[in-house]
Amino acid sequence: MIEAIPTQFIIIFVGLLAIMAFVGLNAVVLVYLERKVAGFIHRRPGPYEVGPPCFPHGILQPLADGLKLVGKQIFTPRGADSFLFWLAPMISIAPAIVCFIAIPFGPYLQVINTNVGLILILAFTGINVLALCLAGWASQNKYGLIGAARDISQGVAYEIPLLLVVLSVVFMTGTFNLFDIADGQGAWPWQWYIVYQPLAFILFFICALAETNRNPFDLPEAESELTAGFHTEYSGMAFACFFLAEYAYMVVAACIIAILFLGGFQGPVAPGIWWFLAKVYVLLLIMIWIRWTFPRVRFDQLLNICWKWLIPLAVLNLLITLAVIAL
Amino acid sequence: MENLEYERLAWAVLFGHIVIIVVGGFMTVLSQSLVRALVGLIMTLFGVAGLFFLMAAPFIALMQILIYVGAVSVLIFFAIMLTSAWPGGDESGKCSGRKYIYAGVAGLVPAVILATAAIRSAPPSFLVPEETEISVLGKFFLEDFILPFELISLLLTVAMAGAVVLAFEMRRKK
Numbered sequence: 001m002i003e004a005i006p007t008q009f010i011i012i013f014v015g016l017l018a019i020m021a022f023v024g025l026n027a028v029v030l031v032y033l034e035r036k037v038a039g040f041i042h043r044r045p046g047p048y049e050v051g052p053p054c055f056p057h058g059i060l061q062p063l064a065d066g067l068k069l070v071g072k073q074i075f076t077p078r079g080a081d082s083f084l085f086w087l088a089p090m091i092s093i094a095p096a097i098v099c100f101i102a103i104p105f106g107p108y109l110q111v112i113n114t115n116v117g118l119i120l121i122l123a124f125t126g127i128n129v130l131a132l133c134l135a136g137w138a139s140q141n142k143y144g145l146i147g148a149a150r151d152i153s154q155g156v157a158y159e160i161p162l163l164l165v166v167l168s169v170v171f172m173t174g175t176f177n178l179f180d181i182a183d184g185q186g187a188w189p190w191q192w193y194i195v196y197q198p199l200a201f202i203l204f205f206i207c208a209l210a211e212t213n214r215n216p217f218d219l220p221e222a223e224s225e226l227t228a229g230f231h232t233e234y235s236g237m238a239f240a241c242f243f244l245a246e247y248a249y250m251v252v253a254a255c256i257i258a259i260l261f262l263g264g265f266q267g268p269v270a271p272g273i274w275w276f277l278a279k280v281y282v283l284l285l286i287m288i289w290i291r292w293t294f295p296r297v298r299f300d301q302l303l304n305i306c307w308k309w310l311i312p313l314a315v316l317n318l319l320i321t322l323a324v325i326a327l
Numbered sequence: 328m329e330n331l332e333y334e335r336l337a338w339a340v341l342f343g344h345i346v347i348i349v350v351g352g353f354m355t356v357l358s359q360s361l362v363r364a365l366v367g368l369i370m371t372l373f374g375v376a377g378l379f380f381l382m383a384a385p386f387i388a389l390m391q392i393l394i395y396v397g398a399v400s401v402l403i404f405f406a407i408m409l410t411s412a413w414p415g416g417d418e419s420g421k422c423s424g425r426k427y428i429y430a431g432v433a434g435l436v437p438a439v440i441l442a443t444a445a446i447r448s449a450p451p452s453f454l455v456p457e458e459t460e461i462s463v464l465g466k467f468f469l470e471d472f473i474l475p476f477e478l479i480s481l482l483l484t485v486a487m488a489g490a491v492v493l494a495f496e497m498r499r500k501k
Contacts, residue, residue: 084362115461116385123389126397130369133404137362145408152405156398176461 008112012101015111019100027247028062034288035061041292072236077139080233084138089234089241092131095124096248103255104179106265106273117178118166121256125211125249129155132213132220132230135242139233147229150299151220154210157306158217162207164314165200168321169193169260182264194261199317201261203310208253210306212246215291219299254283341381348374356430361407369400383458 032047036057039046051060076082102117104110114120129151136148172193173181185192194201210217221229231242258264258279267275297305351374354367372395379388468476 081360081362084366087366114385116389119386119389119393123393123397126393129401130396130404133401134362134366137404137408149405149408152401156401159398 012111015101016097019097019111022100023097023244023248023251026251027244028066030247030250030284030288031062031065032059033285034291037285037288038292041289066240069236069240074234074236074238077141077233079140081138081140084134085233086238088131088135088138089238089245091134092128092245093241093248095127096245096252099124099248099252100255102178103252104182104259104265105276106271107183109273110179113177113179115175115177118170118176118181118256121178121252122163122166125252126155126159128245128249131245132242135234136220136230139230141233143226143228143232144230147220147222147226147232151213151230154213154217154219154302157303158207158210158310161203161306161310161314162211164311164318165204165207166260168200168314168318169197171318171321171325172196178259178264182259182266185263185266187263187266187268189263192261192263192266197261197317197321199313200321201257203314203317204257204260206305206310208257209287209290210302212249212253214250214287216294216297217302218291218296219302222296224296250284250287251280254280254287257283337381341378344374344377344381347371347377361410362404365400365403365407368403369396372396372400385458386461386464 036046045057047058047061050058050064076085099121101111102114102120104113132151132155133148136144136146136151169181170176173184175181189195209215213220219229220226221231223229226232231239234242255276258276262279262283263275264279265272265276267278348371351367351370351372354370355364356367358364358367372391376388376391376396379385379391
C-alpha cells in the first residue's frame with residue numbers, strides 16, 4: 001500500500017471542494033446583487049418581502065430561490081435524447097469549476113501555480129459552447145435548436161478576438177503563468193497593464209460579455225424571442241446547473257480581466273486577496289449594470305461587430321504590441 | 328517498494344485513459360445518432376488529452392482540449408445541424424456482416440502497424456517524465472522544424488480556400 005497520499009493530490013482535492021463552495025456561494029450573492037441592481041435601475045425596490053423582519057431588504061430571497069430550484073421536479077421532454085439531455089448540464093458546470101484552479105486569488109492563495117494557467121482557462125471555457133449546443137439539440141425543441149445555432153456562431157466568432165487580445169498581453173509579459181502576470185504589475189493603478197493596453201482591455205471586456213452570453217449579447221437565450229433559448233426545456237436543478245455555470249464563467253472572466261489588466265492581487269496597503277475580490281466584484285457589478293442598461297443587439301449586428309470591428313482592432317493591437325516589443 | 332506501488336498506480340491510470348478512449352471510439356462508430364457519435368469522439372479526444380497530461384506535456388494536452396474539443400468538435404456539430412441527418416435516415420438500416428469485417432480490418436491494420444512500430448523503437452520510459460517548457464517547444468517548432476510547421480499552415484490555407492470555392496459554386500448552382 002501507499003502510505004502517504006501525495007500532497008499535490010490533497011491540495012487539488014481540497015482546492016476543488018473550496019472552489020465548489022465558492023461557486024455556489026458566489027451565485028447566491030450575484031443573484032441577489034443582480035435583482036437588486038435591476039430593481040434600482042428600474043426604480044423599484046427589487047426583492048423585498050422574503051424573510052422575517054430581522055432580515056431586511058429581502059436578503060433571504062436567493063435562499064428561497066435555491067430551495068425552489070432544488071425542490072422542483074425535473075423531467076425529460078417527450079422525444080428528447082435523454083442521455084445527451086442530462087449530459088449537457090454536467091458538461092456545462094464541470095469545466096467551470098476546473099477553470100478556477102489556476103486563478104491566483106492572492107499571493108498565497110492558488111490551487112496550482114502552473115505555467116499554462118491562461119491556456120488552461122481558455123481551453124476549459126471553450127467547452128461550455130459544446131454543452132449549450134448539446135442542450136439545445138437534445139431537448140428536441142425549436143427554440144432550443146435556434147439558441148444552440150446562435151450560441152455556436154457567437155462563441156466561435158468571439159473566441160478569435162479574445163485569443164488575439166490575450167496574445168498581445170502574453171507577448172508583453174512573455175508568460176502564460178497567471179501568477180507571474182499579476183506579479184509583474186505594480187501596486188498602483190498606473191503600473192497596471194490597462195495603461196499600456198487600453199484597447200485590449202475594452203476588446204477583452206466586450207468579448208468576455210459575448211462569451212459568457214451576457215446582455216447585450218445574450219442571443220442564445222433571448223427570452224423575448226426564444227422563450228429561454230437552449231435551456232427552454234430544463235427545470236429545477238438541471239436549469240440551476242446552467243445558471244451556476246453562467247455565473248461561474250462570469251466570475252472567471254472577471255478574474256482574468258482583473259489579472260491581465262488590473263494588477264490581479266496587487267494593491268496598496270490591504271492584503272492581496274481583498275484587492276482581488278474587490279476588483280472582481282466591481283467588474284461583475286459593471287457587467288450587471290451593462291445588462292440592465294443596454295438593449296440586446298440583433299444577430300447580424302452581433303456578427304458585424306465581431307468580424308468588422310473587433311477582429312481587425314485586435315489584430316492591429318497585436319501588431320502594434322509586437323512592433324513596440326521589437327523596438 | 329513504494330516506487331513499485333506508484334508504478335502500479337500509474338498503470339491503473341494509464342488503463343483508465345485507454346478504456347475512456349476505446350469506449351469513446353466504439354460509441355463514435357456504433358451509435359445511431361450523429362450527435363451521440365460526436366459525444367463519443369469528444370470522449371476519445373479527452374482521453375487522449377489525459378494521456379498527454381500523463382506524459383507531462385500539459386501544454387499539448389490543453390491545446391488538444393482547446394482546439395479539438397473546443398473548436399473542431401463544435402464545427403462538426405454545426406455541420407451535423409446543417410445536414411439534418413436524423414437517426415431514421417437511409418443509412419440507419421442494418422448493414423451486412425461483411426461490412427463489419429471490412430471495418431474491423433480497416434481499423435486493426437493501422438493499429439497493429441503503429442503498435443509494432445511503437446513497441447520496437449520505443450525509447451526507455453522515465454519513472455517521472457520531465458516537463459518541457461513552452462519556450463523550448465516554440466524554439467523547437469520555429470528553428471529545427473520550421474519547414475514542416477509552415478507546410479501544415481499552407482495545407483490549412485489550401486483547405487480553407489477549397490471550402491470557399493466549393494461554397495461559391497454551390498451558391499451559383501442555386
